[in-house]
Amino acid sequence: MTKAATKGSSVMPWLVSALLVLALGGALLVQWLSPTGGKANPQDAAQVAAGQLLYGQYCIACHQGQLQGQPDWQKPLPSGRMPAPPxxxxxxxxxxxxxxxxxxxxxxxxxPYAPVGYESDMPAFGGQLSDEQIWDLLAFLKSHWSPKIQAWQEDKTRQY
Known part of the structure; x- marks a missing residue:
């Protein structure tokens, strides 16, 4: 066996192992970031009411009282960051x-929700809100969408 062939065969197991570790790490990251249990049900009046209270406490300052977002939300602010969307x-x-x-x-x-290096004014609420509270917030948001939009988004959620 030539020296080059020997070197290539010793690199291959290392490369395969590295790829497996990366794949496992990525799978664990997605699992860790994925929500556990719960569901945002815009027809659940209690969940929507709880979400409305949370929205008033955590979201309204940026996303506004009628969920309309900040003005010109599709144009960057002077800071280069995007305004809060509706x-x-x-x-x-x-x-x-x-x-x-x-x-x-x-x-x-x-x-995985934004590109690497993306800067946003959207804070992470994982340290302040439980998973159940996040589902409540989502139920409140979804309760403001038409039945047609709710059905479309629910289908998108099932496909994900």
């Missing part, structure tokens, strides 16, 4: 499955 039907919140929305509320706009 959570009503005029925004894009409903374009995302529940798991992604849950992750953004819990972890902020960080990977």
């Amino acid at each position: 959570h009503d039907e005029s925004g894009h919140t409903w374009h995302h499955p529940d798991q992604v929305l849950f992750g953004i509320i819990r972890s902020g706009l960080v990977p």
Whole structure:
């Protein structure tokens, strides 16, 4: 066997092992970031009411009282960051499955929910809100969407 062939064969097991470790690490990260249990049910009056209280405490300052977001929400602020988007039907919140929305509320706009290095004013609420409270918030947001949008978003959530 040539020296080059020997070197190549000794690198291959290391490379395979490294790829397996990376894949396992990625799977564990996704599992850790994924919501556990729970569901945002916009037809559950108690869950929506709990979410409304939380929205008033944690979200209203940026996303506004009618969920309309900040003015010119699609244009960068002088800081280069984006304004808070609306959570009503005029925004894009409903374009995302529940798991992604849950992750953004819990972890902020960080990977895998935003590109590496992306800077946002959206804080991570995982240290302040329980998983159940995050589901309540999502139920409140979803309660403001039409039945057609709710059905579309629920289908997106099932497919995710």
